[in-house]
Amino acid sequence: MMTQILTVLAFLLMALGVWGLMSRRHLIRIIIGFSLLDTGVHLLLVAFGYRSGGTAPILSDGIGVSGLVSGAVDPIPSALVLTAIVIGLAVTALMLSFAVRMYARTRSIYIDKNKELKW
Amino acid sequence: MATADTQTRRYQEPGAPGNAAVVNPDPRTVTGPAGGTGQGDVQTVDGQLRILTEELKLANADLRSEDRGNFCDHPPEVIKPFRAFWENFLNWARSESLWILGFGTGCGAIELRPLMTSRFDMYQYGIQGRPTPRQSSVFVIGGYASVKTMKRIVRSYEQMQGPKFVLGLGSCTINGGMYWDSYNTVNRLDHYIPVDVYIAGCMPRPEALLAGFVKLKEMIKRGECEGANRYAENFEWYKANQKRIIKNWDMPDYNW
């Protein structure tokens, strides 16, 4: 159940992100939209690994490997999400820095003034 | 052309050399003079005119140097007839096939046209028109010859291939006729080109022209029409005369 809710939420978040990405003119807002999209995907990954009532997939005292396999949520998506978040962070940072340089060049933070290359 | 020159020219017109005087014993036909006095009697303008170089080539002094190479510089030569019998046959053929150069040099040209008509029908005498001097044997000077036309007459005459014959049509060709004192009309044609037959009158009727042709034919058959050879013989005399009146020469001294 939780998985379904999370999945729906994830897609909603992604849709929101895409909407932001597509409809805003301000570069920073576009980047925010992009981050939302990213987060949505991360949520989706987590949702797919979720097991209702599962514990965190941490091997600790009292829970054997068998307990972990039967009781914990899938650890791999979590691991993946961690990586993805890091990467997303890096990309977001790069995007922001590029936005700054674009602003420096064209004195405009709006996307319409930053589309010199075309055709 | 400056009027002064021509005015001067009119009063200084030289007497024809020796036996070249024109008489007109018969108002219908006049035999021409036997030509100039020959070599050594070259008339010069300002003492500078030379027609022939030392190699006996044409000097072509009036041509621009870059044009000289484009013109043949061989002077005309006297070409002896064949022996009597054969030459008589050829002369018969020449006389029976008279091709007129279609060049109406003056008002008399109008008298040529009726010859083609059914009334006069020159074809029955073996006479017909020809559009190019190369192929013609008779040059009919149709009346007065202005200085301007004279240049073209000389050129066309020289371009005809010998034996060639000249008919002077009308009084103007004999003595200038009614234009005798005009500033630009040649008074005596045979000072410039050898004339075989004169047809006096102003204007002579086509019948007179026909009569002239008949006369010409008789003369050809007798071997008397050696105008081309006479021209070659007295070449320098003719040239001097021509050049005296034609100022903007601008062509070779002999137009092959």
Added chain:
Amino acid sequence: MTQMILTKALYTVISLAVITNYALILIGTMARIRAKVQGRVGQPFYQPYIDIVKSNAKRTSISHGVMFFLGPVFRLAGGLGTYLFIPAIFGSVIFSNFSFSGDLLLMMYFIFFGQLGMALGAGESGHPHSAIGVARGLAQMTAFELPFVLSVVALAAQYGTLSITEIVAAQQGGFTHWAAFTNPLAMIAGMIAFLGMSGANPFSVVVAPQEIPIGPPTEMQSSFLGMLQTNRAIFNGAKMVLFMNLFWGGAAHENLLVAILIMVVKTFLIYLYVTIVGASFPRFKTEQSIRFFLGVPTVIGIAAVVLQMV
């Protein structure tokens, strides 16, 4: 072998002598007929002979160069060759000429030989009018060539051969067998083309006297002109003999003299036709005659060919 060659040479001389004299007289006669029509006496029928003698009797001549010198030679060679590749009289050994060397195609292309030589000679004269005349002549030639070729192809298709002798042979046996009646469309196209080929009015723009003096031979004089005059006779004769062979049953009779007579009559009529048309029409401009030939005559020619195909 030697005897054979000598015999052939003799025959050739006879054949050429007949055609040359006949054609010269024909030209003279035709001029006289034209004069009569115009109410004149006209020149003697032997005037062409005198003119040729006169031209050759000129004491001087000028030459513009080798090709100019050879031009009339090429022209006359073209005329002679054209005649010699046609069997003039069907069934006659003497008048079969050198028709064994090639067929109709050879003849059609050999016509170019003289044209080319003359055009080269005229070209070397350096006279612009010669070149203009040649340009006009060649242009007009290609134009009348098309209906002519179509009619020839129609004939070749009809008789299944390109050999002139066989085409004539197929027309024997009464005038209804003549191609003129068995293949009238081809005949019409061919005979219209013949008008262009003979260069008379209305297709005389090539020489166009008084306009470009006289076209290609403007500079030709003396003996050169004499050769051209000779060729005019022979070449005309050759063409008339060709058309007689193609469309009008050729000249055939067991008696050679009668056969010659037949040839004389037929070619005379063909020439008369050209003369009448020439006397009746004014001159076309070059582009007009090109358009003319590529118009109705070509359509007729195509019709003749198509009729052979169906």
Added chain:
Amino acid sequence: MVSPVVLIAASLGFAFLYPLVERLGERAATRIALLVLAAFAGTTAGWTVSLIGSGVALTADTAGFVAPLSIQLQVTAVDALAMTVVTLLALAALVQLTERATDRWHGKQVVLFFVLLLGSYGLIMTRDLFNVFVFMEISGISVFGLLSTSRDGRVFEAGFKYMVASGLASVFFLIGTAFVYRSVGSLSIADITAAAPVALASPVGVMGLLFLVTGILIELKPAPANGWAIDTYQAADPGIGALLSAVNATAMVFVLVRVMPILAGASPVFVPLVLIAGAGAFLIPQAQALLQESFKRMLGYSSVAQIGLVVLAIVIPAAGVPFAGVALAVPLVLLLNHAVAKATLFWIADATGDDASGFGGSLPASLRGRPALLVVAAIAVLALLGLPPFPGFWAKWSLVMGLAAGGHIGLLVVVLLGSLLEVVYLGRWLIMRMRHVDDDATVVSQRIPADFAESRADAVSGAASGASDASGAAAGAIPVGATVSLGLATLLMAGASVAALLGSGVGMPVLIVLIGVAAFAVLDVLRIPLRLQAIVAIAGLSWWGVSAVSGAALTLQSGFVLLFVGGAVVQLVALLARPGRRAGLVALIVGMVLSLAALTAATSPLEVFVAWELMTLTSFFLVVRGRFAAAASVRYLTFSLASALLMLAAFSLATAANPAFGTGGGVIGTLTTSVPWAAVLLALSVLIKLGAIGLHIWLPSSYAEAEDEVSSLASSVLSKAGILLLFLGAGSFAAPLFAGVALNQVLGWIGVITALAGGMMALFQEDIKYTLAYSSMSQLGYMVLAFALMSHLGWVTALYLAVNHLLFKGMLFLAVAGIVMRTGTRLMYQMGGLIKRMPFSFVSVLVGIIAVSGVPPLAGFGGKWLLYTALIEQGWYLQAALALFSSGIAFLYLFRLIHSMFLGQRKTHHDTVTEAPAAVLIPQFVFLVIIIAISMFPNLLIKPLQTIVEPAFASSVRWEGYTVISSLGYWNGNAVMYVVIGVFLAPLLWLLAVKGRTYRVEQFNIVFAAERPHTPQSTHYAYNFYGHYQKAFGRLLDPWVERFWSGVSATAGTVSQTLRAWNTGNPQTYALQILLYLFLTYLVARGGL
């Protein structure tokens, strides 16, 4: 063997260490970096060698577990090979980037470079789906970092777009990964592949894979959702462009290669999906690139297109010959071919420092004076275009064969059309680079000075062409880094080419061509003068030709060898007239002749095609040498390669229908196919090469604007290749194809109309070379007509015409070469009266034109006689009449030619011209003697031709002595000759006997309406000689075909304009396009709405 992990670790480690290394000094650090890269290259090369030997994969599991618990890295032979090439290119790139004049890379750029390399290695080696994502992002981030160091400020805008797009792609990929993981429970690609048919066949699984594949595709920058990538290529430092195109893209393709089995296993919708995606990605950018003014942007379009082609190749199993056995060989070869070539082009853009594409003629001719750079650029362009002998050629051949075999006709069309478009823009760039400095690249027809000025300076000078090439080298020297990297790339390409050639199974002849070209290229490098080279070539070719045909029976094959080699050898003599050096001239001529010979010796469709392409290439480079040949050679290249592509299509269709098609070879009818469309395409292909009406617009300007000796070779020798092809494909054209109409009927009409139209157009040319070029077109039309008859006589005629055309057109073009050399003009009305100055040339032209026009007694008549006899025999009456009409037209333009040049009035400034050099005259007179001989004795030529045709048709003519007799008529060339001599001599003797005293006069001694001629110019009747003809025909003579093709060109431009307007430059539009792309893939997968 070194473990794969080491490579990853070393890259990463060195990247991190680099700041420390740089303490040693910048130069030293970069040298060390290069050493490291060299070590990598050694490693990967070592893998390649050993893996190809062993045939097993090299596997490494990370973190101490086996897959699927750990991430598995695996290197197969293919991977290793790709990695080797990638590493070598990276090495070359680093040299170029660190050793250039400005913006040398250092510090963080080198670090990022190694990270990028690491990403690429990872993408190739990893066998874990999520790991793919990681390496994708590593590559991406390093690319963004590198981009930010570019000098062009617009790069941030481009980079931003790139990030948005690749972010979306990552999202898709992650979503896909999530679905896949959810369905399969593993991230190991091996596991997923195994489980795919079951676990991923569900709608959810397919949906996930759809996301996954869309993500991968977007990363591959597919049109029409790739504007961001193009913008990046345009703005980025060309060095980065090279990396992106050569390293990054190559690695990304491997992701698709890994995923493809999963997709194919899961659902049948994916193969068509990827096919469509690949086709779109290939075709659309090619069209978009047409109007690009920025070279880098154009290369960007080309890159994405090439990757599209690779995507296609991944899906299509290779059915063709060379690489059939090896999995992935075709895409791999295409990929590596592209990587090397594209990197080279980017480096050249960097080295020459200008970014013009040549569209609109704005490009400086900067390569003309730099032979080495020119060779490198040409190799890169040709390799990209997939021309032999470069590896891409074989791959493209296999791909096309595969497409046809698989029945993917639509894709076949896409591939060929895209290739053609690529030819246009890349060829244009190369040509604009190579053109002469004087050439404004607009010359496609004769040029008449507007004011009629008789200025010699204005005159079109063929004599000077090629002499002052060095003046084109205005730009500075190439940086040492670029030299090394370009050299490395070229070596790589050369090595690959040789390897591919050896592996292709194509026979010796092709190798001989290459060796021939290379040998003479070496002579050029050694600065051997042209004359010496020509002598060597004459000797070599003669020896080779003699040894090739001696002892062999006379067949089509040996006959054409004789024609090609003999014709060329004789004409090569003319080169002896040219002092000094002409780099490449002899090499290319030899190459052309040898490839023509290879064409005759070809025993399989592939060999035919290779030889055909080589011939096209060598002749193209010969044409482009002309002083004003740029525009003409654009046409030549485009139409020639269009012809080649049509031939490829024909061969592929024919082979698909009949695997034995074309094998055995060398005899009449080898290339016979019963597939109607294959026959039509083959015919079209040959017709283009023969300049048939409608397809001819390349011919006049190419023949005319080439150097004079080249014109003669092209027209007399090269043009016969098409005729040979006609004979090889003979059987294809005879059978009724459509509605009972056989192709040969159509061919016949095309031939005769070509003959007529060519002649008509020749009539109105003032430029002598254009006249002759159109004349060639016309004559080729005759040959097509004769061939199309499909009868014994027709074929003998076609061959007779071919031989005759070789002889007289060689004579004419060489005579013209001599005249142009002496007079400095090609315009006929500027000549005149040359007969007295150049009598030998005159004789040669005279005999030439008599031979063309078919006037007896010369050999030309034989051709005409045979032709009309054959035509009438077959009942082709109307064609016969038209052919005769056009032969009259030929007579017209030929007379114009000889008149305008030799007769009439000589210009004053030509008074001093002298006869053409003996070296130019000798070949003419050799031909002349041959013409006279076969005119006297027609059996000398006709009988051997009958022998050649004998295998196909029994003789339909018989011989009686010298008389040839057909069913219709007869012809005795010998007798005709004697009669003509007789009738010529008789009047001549008569004339000599009766003529009076004859005076030899000069040119102005003409009657001129009693005036004297003013100047030769105003007296020479030559300009617009047939004005009345033009008047008579009026609108019929309008340049309809030219107009049609400008229309086609304009339409292509409009399409290109429309398509590229799609790339608006707005990241949000690009994002929308990407989403639409996803939706489209969904629709395709669903099979509609």
